[in-house]
Amino acid sequence: MQGSSTSGECIWLTRVYPLARTSHVLALQEAGAPPASAQPVPGRTWTQNGRTVAEYLWRPGGSRGGDFYLYWMRTDTSPSGNGRVNLAMVVPAAQRARDVVIAWDTNPAHQSVRPALGILPTDIDQYVFTVHASAQASTGRGRAGWDAPRIVSAIECEMAARGRRQWIAAGDWNRLPDNWASQGGGTTLQVAPSEPTRPASGAVIDYAVINRTLTLPTMARTEHNRGGGQSDHLPVFLHFGS
Structure with missing residues (x-):
C-alpha cells in the first residue's frame, strides 16, 4: 500500500475496500x-513477542458498505x-x-526485520499470515529478503506450539520464489x-x-485492474481449494 497514512481514508476506500469485498x-x-x-473493538487486542495487534470494526461507506474486521500491527520503527x-x-x-498470532523470534541471532501477523478466520482451517521481508540487503547476507527464512521459522514455531x-x-517476500531451496525451504512450497x-x-x-502438508489445489495470479495506483506492487489473488 506504500503507507496508507500518506493519503488517509481515500486509499482504504478506493483501493483496499474493492479487494476486501471479494x-x-x-x-x-x-x-x-x-x-x-x-x-x-474494546477488549480485542493481542500482545506477543513485544508487539500488539488491535482489532477494528471497519464499515467503509457506512452500513451499506458491509462490516469488516481489520487487524493492525505497528511494525514501523x-x-x-x-x-x-x-x-x-x-x-x-x-x-x-478466532485467534491472532504474532510470529517473531526475539533472539537477535534468529530475528527477522519485522514479525509476521497471523489470524485464524472463522470458517478457514488454516492460519493465514501477512508478511513483509526486508527490502534491504544485510551485511554478510548480500541480498534483499535475507530474513524470509527466519520469518518462516518463526511461523513454524508458533504453529507447532498450537498443534x-x-x-x-x-505478502512481500522481497526474493524470488525459486530462491528458497538453499535456505531452509525444504519444508515449504511457494x-x-x-x-x-x-x-x-x-x-x-x-x-x-x-x-508442504497443505495439499489443497492452489492458484495465483496478479490483479492488474484492482487495487493498484498507490502501490508499486500489484495485488496478488491466491486461491486454495477446488
Missing part, C-alpha cells in the same frame, strides 16, 4: 495507519506517528478471527503468479509460502 482474507503490507472509518511500514489483515465480518501443521503466509508483481523491477516477489 476476498475471504486480505493480507496487507505497508499499511500505514488504520482508516478513520475503522473503530477499535520510525519515532513519530504510526509510520508507514505496518502490517494489516482485513476479513468480512463472517470470517472474524497446527498447515498455514499460509502471503505459490506464486507467473507475471511480475512489481512491474518496475519485473520481479515476482509477492506470493504465498505454505507448509
